[in-house]
Amino acid sequence: MAISSFAETLVEQMNSLTLERVGQQAIKNAHKNQLSIEESNPIQYLKDSGLPDNDTALVIAAGPSLHRNDTAKMIKGSNFDGTIIVTESSMAWCLRNKIIPHVVVTVDPHPERIVRWFGDPKLNQQAIDEDDYFSRQDMDPSFRDNQLAFNNDLINLINEHGKEMRIAISSSASPAVVQRAQQSGMDTYWWNPFFDDYDAPESLTREVHRMNGLPCINAGGNVGTACWVIAHALLSKSRVGLLGMDFSYYGDTTYKETQYYTELLDLLGEDNLSKGFVHFQNPHTNTEFFTDPAYLWYRSAFLEMAEMASSNGVKTYNCTGGGILFGEGIETCSFEEFIKPQQ
C-alpha cells in the first residue's frame, strides 16, 4: 500500500519538530491572549450554548475532496440536524455555500496565515508577494486569485455571519485571529492544546494550563482532528461524521500545490523531492492519493485516537469520499448513509 520513504522516517520525529516549529509562538500567543481569555468562556461552556440536542456531529475540514465532490449540495440537500463543527480553513467555503457552522475551531499559532481564513484587515500586496502559501494551497482554491479583492469580500462575509457562529479558539491562536473573531461577533470559547506530555518535567502544557486554567485538548497535530475531539470529548457526541478530512492530495496534484512544497524542496532538492511523499491507494474509492510527512503524522495520530474513542463508544464515520484516513475505529461510508435515521 504505502511505499517506505524519507517521509515515513520523519513521522517519528514530528512531535518534536512541531514543538520546535510552533511552541515558542504558541506560548507567546497564550500570554498575549490572557486578557481576552479572562473576558470570555472556557470551552466546557460550549456544550450549554444552545447547540442541537442530539448525539450527532459533522466535522468539515478543508481537504480537496470538498471541491472535487459536490459536497455543499449534498449537505444542503440533506436533512442533517446535528452539530456542524468546522476548521477555520473550511469556514469561508461553508459560508459561500450558505452553510452556517455551529462551531468554528482554530489552533495553529501562525502569526499571518491563519487570520487569512477570517479575512485579514491588514492584508496588502506586499504581504501577498512575500508569501505564496495561499496562491499554492489546495484547501480552498478561491483564495488563490485576486487575493486582495477576495480578502475584502471575505471580511464582509465573516462580519455578516460572525454573530451566528461560535468559535472554539485555542490559547495558541494569534492575536490577529482573536481580534477578527471578536470583531465579527463570534461567541468565543477557549481551550489549550497539548504541546507535550503534561506529565513530563517542565511540561509546557502544564505551564500554560496553570497560567490560564483552561482545559487542555489533545488536538492530534491539526485543527481537523481538534474538531473531532471537541465533538466527542467535549460535546459528548457519540456519532461523528467527517467531510474534507483527506490528509492527502489527489494523484493529479503537483508537488508545488502541496502544503510543505517549499520546505521539502529546501531540504531534499528538486531531484529528490519525491522522497518527501508517500503514495496510497484508497481501497474504498480505488483512487490514488499521496501525502507528505505532516499529513502522514496526522493520519497516524488520528488512527490511534480513533481506536481510543471507539473503545469509549464513539463511532466515527469518514464520509470524505477519498483521502487516506481509513482503518480501525473508522467506518467509511457515504454522507447519505451517515445521516440515515438510526435503527
Place this chain on the structure above:
Amino acid sequence: MNNLLKGNFEPASQVVKNKEKDDIESRFEKAALATLGGSIGFVSRKNFVWIEDGDEKEMKKSGRASQYDKD
C-alpha cells in the same frame, strides 16, 4: 585568490573534517526539518482532554470529557 590559499604540498596525514562545519550543517538540517512540523502537538496514548486535579469538579460539566480525564 583561492588558489593562492590552497597551499603547495600534500599533508602526510589525513586532514580531519572541521567539526564546526558539521555542526553548521546539522543545525541547518534541524532548522529545515523544523519547518515540516504540524500545526500543534499530539501526545500519543494520552487522554483527549486533561485538566489538573483541582479543576476536575468544574470540568465534569462537560460530560464525556470527564471519563477521559484519568489524572
